[in-house]
Amino acid sequence: MNELPPSDPPETDSSNSETVNEASPSDVPFTWWSAIKEALGGTPRDFTSGSIVQACIILAIPMVLEMLMESAFALCDAFYVSKLGESALAVVGLTEAMLTIIYAFGIGFSMATTALVARRIGEKNPEGASQATQHSIWIALTIGLVTGIPCFIFAPQLLSLIGAEAQVIEEGSGYTSILLGTNVVIVLLFINNAAFRGAGNAAVAMKSLWLANGLNIILDPCLIFGWWIFPEMGVKGAAVATTIGRGIGVAYQFWELRSPQSRVRIQRFFTVINWALIRELFRLSIGGIAQFLIATASWVVLMRIVALGGSAAVAGYTVAIRVILFFFLPAWGLSNAVATLVGQNLGAQKPDRAERSVWLTGVCNMIYMALVTVLFVFLPEYLMQFFTEEEDITAHGIACLRIFSYGYVFYSWALVFAQAFNGAGDTMTPTWMNFLCFWIIEIPLAYFLAVNLGYASSGVFWAVCIAETILAFLALFVFLTGKWKKTKIEAT
Numbered sequence: 001m002n003e004l005p006p007s008d009p010p011e012t013d014s015s016n017s018e019t020v021n022e023a024s025p026s027d028v029p030f031t032w033w034s035a036i037k038e039a040l041g042g043t044p045r046d047f048t049s050g051s052i053v054q055a056c057i058i059l060a061i062p063m064v065l066e067m068l069m070e071s072a073f074a075l076c077d078a079f080y081v082s083k084l085g086e087s088a089l090a091v092v093g094l095t096e097a098m099l100t101i102i103y104a105f106g107i108g109f110s111m112a113t114t115a116l117v118a119r120r121i122g123e124k125n126p127e128g129a130s131q132a133t134q135h136s137i138w139i140a141l142t143i144g145l146v147t148g149i150p151c152f153i154f155a156p157q158l159l160s161l162i163g164a165e166a167q168v169i170e171e172g173s174g175y176t177s178i179l180l181g182t183n184v185v186i187v188l189l190f191i192n193n194a195a196f197r198g199a200g201n202a203a204v205a206m207k208s209l210w211l212a213n214g215l216n217i218i219l220d221p222c223l224i225f226g227w228w229i230f231p232e233m234g235v236k237g238a239a240v241a242t243t244i245g246r247g248i249g250v251a252y253q254f255w256e257l258r259s260p261q262s263r264v265r266i267q268r269f270f271t272v273i274n275w276a277l278i279r280e281l282f283r284l285s286i287g288g289i290a291q292f293l294i295a296t297a298s299w300v301v302l303m304r305i306v307a308l309g310g311s312a313a314v315a316g317y318t319v320a321i322r323v324i325l326f327f328f329l330p331a332w333g334l335s336n337a338v339a340t341l342v343g344q345n346l347g348a349q350k351p352d353r354a355e356r357s358v359w360l361t362g363v364c365n366m367i368y369m370a371l372v373t374v375l376f377v378f379l380p381e382y383l384m385q386f387f388t389e390e391e392d393i394t395a396h397g398i399a400c401l402r403i404f405s406y407g408y409v410f411y412s413w414a415l416v417f418a419q420a421f422n423g424a425g426d427t428m429t430p431t432w433m434n435f436l437c438f439w440i441i442e443i444p445l446a447y448f449l450a451v452n453l454g455y456a457s458s459g460v461f462w463a464v465c466i467a468e469t470i471l472a473f474l475a476l477f478v479f480l481t482g483k484w485k486k487t488k489i490e491a492t
Helices: 032-041 052-082 086-122 126-153 155-161 166-181 184-198 202-225 235-257 275-307 311-347 351-378 380-385 391-405 408-424 428-452 456-481
Strands: 011-013 018-020
Touching: 032 052, 032 202, 052 086, 052 184, 052 202, 052 235, 052 311, 052 351, 086 126, 086 155, 086 166, 086 184, 086 235, 086 275, 086 311, 086 408, 126 155, 126 166, 126 184, 126 275, 155 166, 166 235, 184 202, 184 235, 184 311, 202 235, 275 311, 275 408, 275 428, 275 456, 311 351, 311 380, 311 391, 311 408, 311 456, 351 380, 351 391, 351 408, 380 391, 391 456, 408 428, 408 456, 428 456
Parallel strands: none
Antiparallel strands: 011 018
16 A cells, blocks of 8 residues: 555647657656655656656655755744743744845746746756756845845834834844844855755755755754853744754755755856846846735734734734644645646646646645644644643634635645646736735635624624635636646746
8 A cells, every 4th residue: 555656647738739758767666655655755757747646745755854954943933932922922922023125036037937947957957956046045135135235234224113122122132133144144055955856856845945944943042041051042042053054054055055965056156147047037036025015014914903802812813823834834834835746847848747736736735734724623622732731812813724724725836826826837826816815805804804894803704704615616717718828937
């Protein structure tokens, strides 16, 4: 029972009317153990041929593990900082709020980088993939330095601008100065990993984040509390630990980019700037940046509506979201894998194979989210009681988990379709769909159900479920038109 599905049968691609050989690139029987080993160790596999199911598994495993480490770091960081008191927690929260803008640029340009690199790899143009990667790195350096230097200098003023109290500014401005001032490592971490994913080498992206966050977890208590030979730096130590961890992660990425075994390799630095390539990266990134900001801002507004129901509703909603995010990790991993598969297969002039990648990934995602739905519908109290025993908080959290889950089977497809569009280079389609469903439908509906009809927090939860279901059907309609297959990425 440990055998994976056999390689998919030969298919005829309508783009070139040639039979595509779907045989596995290796004659060695492909088992679950070999899949895990290949996924974690990296692979020379050509994702434009062979089994799509196997390709999806190999790409998804390291992407899921990346997110697990990110989640573990976030929990550990919050745990250690919470020991320092209210002011430390406040400055971390306020700084994270300002970092949202940096994350938006990082995510936006990482989407553009993945799409461009995947397309070039699919075209069997590694030189073009390397050029796209290097130009993305130049953009990352520019964004990091242009935003980082002023933030390093004016951190106290920035904290004051967003409403921090005097004590918070006095105790925490060093944390903000270090973290925002060195945001170049954050953007580089995003961009470099996007290049590796686009090239199909998700294992390197996973290893860089495990290295960065693993070091961060180790250094956090040492620098915060002064353990062993380290100085006691308080909340500032958390920023130093994060910067050191991420910095070493970036160094590892650059070492891999120079490795002869890397699928996207910078053998030499191009001295001439390709402005057409720069423009294409900016064009593709606009949609990615907007997607992140639209989604993030909508959740902030939803939290404000939930808060009308009192602190118990906010606490229950907050805990439930943490549970949801954890169980969504595999779904995000599968969805991210489809971006690479679509980008590379469109580059290889195999749109039919790209479409099959989406359908197969979507089915896998739907099955997984159906299992999550069963768990959230029938056992939500056990999940909530792991975090809190307060009855009021637990009741709100149970309602959130249960109501949200009614739309998960549909939303699993929305995640896959969105990444298919992004991988094809059509980042604007998910943007306008998110805006329509989250801002034109979800937020007004949440307010109407919660306030006007008196359903309180449950009304917000139902609005999210309804909006995300609509998003799934809208994405399906757009996907079936097939326009995404014709998305052009400018030749560079």
